[in-house]
Amino acid sequence: MNNDTILNIDSIRKSFVRNIVNVRGKDEDERFFLLEDIDLLVSKGKVTALIGGNGTGKTTLFNIISGFFNADEGKISFMSYGKHVELTGINAYKIARLGIGRMFQDNHIFQNMSVLENMLIADDKFFGERPFESILFYKINNTIEKQRKEKAEKIFAELFGDNNPFLKMKNEKAKNLSYGQQRLLGLARLLMGDYKLLLLDEPTSGVNPLVVEKIKELIKYFVEQKELTIFLIEHNMNFVLDVADFCHFMSKGIIAMGGTPEDIIGNPEVRKAYLGI
Amino acid sequence: MFLQFMINGIIIGSIYSLVSLGFALVYNTTRIFHLAYAVLYMFCPYIILTFYSNLGYPLIIAFIIAIIITILLSLILEIIIYRPLSKKGSSDNIIMISSIGIMIVVINIVAMLYGNETKILNQNISETLTFGSIIITYTQLAQFLISSFLLVVFLMFLKFSKFGIKTRAMRDDTILCSVFGSDIYKMRIALFTLSAIFAAVGGGLVAYDVGMDPYVGMPMLLNAVVALIIGGIGRFEAPILGGFIIGILQSLSVWAFSARWQDAVTFTLLILFLMFRPQGLLGEKRRTV
Numbered sequence: 001m002n003n004d005t006i007l008n009i010d011s012i013r014k015s016f017v018r019n020i021v022n023v024r025g026k027d028e029d030e031r032f033f034l035l036e037d038i039d040l041l042v043s044k045g046k047v048t049a050l051i052g053g054n055g056t057g058k059t060t061l062f063n064i065i066s067g068f069f070n071a072d073e074g075k076i077s078f079m080s081y082g083k084h085v086e087l088t089g090i091n092a093y094k095i096a097r098l099g100i101g102r103m104f105q106d107n108h109i110f111q112n113m114s115v116l117e118n119m120l121i122a123d124d125k126f127f128g129e130r131p132f133e134s135i136l137f138y139k140i141n142n143t144i145e146k147q148r149k150e151k152a153e154k155i156f157a158e159l160f161g162d163n164n165p166f167l168k169m170k171n172e173k174a175k176n177l178s179y180g181q182q183r184l185l186g187l188a189r190l191l192m193g194d195y196k197l198l199l200l201d202e203p204t205s206g207v208n209p210l211v212v213e214k215i216k217e218l219i220k221y222f223v224e225q226k227e228l229t230i231f232l233i234e235h236n237m238n239f240v241l242d243v244a245d246f247c248h249f250m251s252k253g254i255i256a257m258g259g260t261p262e263d264i265i266g267n268p269e270v271r272k273a274y275l276g277i
Numbered sequence: 278m279f280l281q282f283m284i285n286g287i288i289i290g291s292i293y294s295l296v297s298l299g300f301a302l303v304y305n306t307t308r309i310f311h312l313a314y315a316v317l318y319m320f321c322p323y324i325i326l327t328f329y330s331n332l333g334y335p336l337i338i339a340f341i342i343a344i345i346i347t348i349l350l351s352l353i354l355e356i357i358i359y360r361p362l363s364k365k366g367s368s369d370n371i372i373m374i375s376s377i378g379i380m381i382v383v384i385n386i387v388a389m390l391y392g393n394e395t396k397i398l399n400q401n402i403s404e405t406l407t408f409g410s411i412i413i414t415y416t417q418l419a420q421f422l423i424s425s426f427l428l429v430v431f432l433m434f435l436k437f438s439k440f441g442i443k444t445r446a447m448r449d450d451t452i453l454c455s456v457f458g459s460d461i462y463k464m465r466i467a468l469f470t471l472s473a474i475f476a477a478v479g480g481g482l483v484a485y486d487v488g489m490d491p492y493v494g495m496p497m498l499l500n501a502v503v504a505l506i507i508g509g510i511g512r513f514e515a516p517i518l519g520g521f522i523i524g525i526l527q528s529l530s531v532w533a534f535s536a537r538w539q540d541a542v543t544f545t546l547l548i549l550f551l552m553f554r555p556q557g558l559l560g561e562k563r564r565t566v
Contacts, residue, residue: 066456068452091455091460092452092455092456093455093458093459093460093461094460096455096456096457096458097458101456102456104453104456108453109453110445110446110449110450110453111449112445112448112449112511113442113445113446113449117442117445117446120439120442121439121442121443121446121454121457122457123439124458126439126458127439128438128439128440129439129440129443129459130440130467131434131440131467131470131471133438133440134434134437134438134439134440134441135430135434135438141438141439145437145439193457193458
């Protein structure tokens with residue numbers, strides 16, 4: 001792992017059990033490997049895209065990286081604050097604290113909390129988390145709370161300009177935002193934490209073309225201004241061509257191909273196997 | 278007379294609110310139907326009894342020791358029973374049934390150690406304050422002040438601290454919480470501690486007034502759950518509102534009919550709510566698709 005690599009995925013295997021009907025017509029559990037052998041490098045300060053058909057295990061791989069699943073074999077190492085850290089077997093919340101942010105494909109926001117609170121919860125300062133901390137040190141707590149709010153408002157202003165809907169609706173429940181706005185809020189929130197690597201699971205699914213353009217803009221801003229590394233799953237090929245520096249094609253449990261987006265998407269095999277053209 | 282019953286209702290309502298809030302704190306965030314919570318409510322007065330009546334400590338000290346021991350019991354339940362089950366991904370029903378199991382075991386242990394009969398903490402007749410035609414005992418005054426104080430502090434806590442924000446976030450989505458660096462099980466320890474404090478304070482204050490037996494927990498828990506449903510599941514202000522409504526209605530039913538009608542009134546209210554406003558007073562209708 002050299003200095004340009006932030007995430008090194010090394011021969012990850014993951015199996016699940018599925019129910020099949022065997023030759024004698026009886027139900028039987030069969031173990032199969034969804035991820036056969038995944039090797040992948042994510043370069044620092046770049047956008048890496050992962051494409052592949054539905055059910056090939058892209059989200060499973062993300063879940064293994066962020067600690068919700070354990071891999072059967074293999075290891076993942078992450079470059080956190082200048083040190084190599086093995087992610088295998090670490091709890092999800094610790095992985096988040098190491099600097100890996102994650103956005104889910106759906107339910108990416110806390111519906112019943114206000115827009116501002118959605119931002120505050122992601123703050124990288126954990127002061128006030130213990131139940132009595134905020135009462136015992138209420139002065140420090142007040143200052144930190146104020147800083148958090150300013151930080152959130154600054155992020156909104158930076159990303160969406162001065163008169164944006166998020167600032168106007170900051171005290172309303174987040175579920176009152178439109179679906180596209182919720183997605184943008186989910187992305188903006190990732191700036192609250194002190195993350196190095198962001199895992200985005202289909203950032204453009206189900207939103208209108210205007211929001212897709214905005215998401216493109218945000219991703220470029222994240223990489224160029226905030227020096228973040230982005231690893232994303234995507235089905236929108238135009239989006240991949242526009243934002244990604246590298247692209248990997250996943251098929252039958254392995255990374256079948258890797259390279260620049262133009263090469264991968266232009267490759268006849270990929271076009272046949274995945275795009276159907 | 279009406280006013281007297283109204284005041285009595287508000288006082289007992291504040292206790293219902295407190296106990297119901299403790300239950301809601303666990304239920305809303307972890308989805309554990311924490312029936313063993315009834316045991317915590319019953320357990321605290323017995324510890325007070327041991328330290329105050331048997332060992333002769335001052336009441337306040339005995340109360341504080343009892344709260345601490347109740348917290349420990351609550352944490353033992355979480356760490357030994359709930360946490361392993363939830364890490365295994367057991368369904369909510371399995372967790373609830375194990376909770377019933379714990380409840381039965383602890384109730385029987387207490388009954389074995391202290392006996393089945395009603396015990397009292399306060400041997401004297403409580404002194405009273407008189408305002409015109411209204412009479413309030415000092416015990417009632419203490420019940421109202423202590424529980425309202427805890428309720429107000431908790432609500433402010435929930436609104437203004439990071440812990441509060443995380444608690445409300447856990448209610449929405451626990452997985453998303455851990456993505457932002459919260460240790461769910463540490464949060465749960467804090468929540469079980471707080472809920473044990475509410476149960477213990479409620480139980481202790483009521484037992485000081487009317488005494489206790491090993492079976493007082495369940496009726497109280499039922500009232501707390503009804504308060505939670507009436508107020509609206511999923512919000513933390515809701516059980517407080519529900520608790521006061523139930524307290525006042527029960528007290529007024531004593532005034533209008535007789536004490537035997539208390540439970541009938543409570544559960545009629547529950548049925549009405551489940552039929553006509555299942556989301557509760559403060560709840561919002563969910564989008565179903």
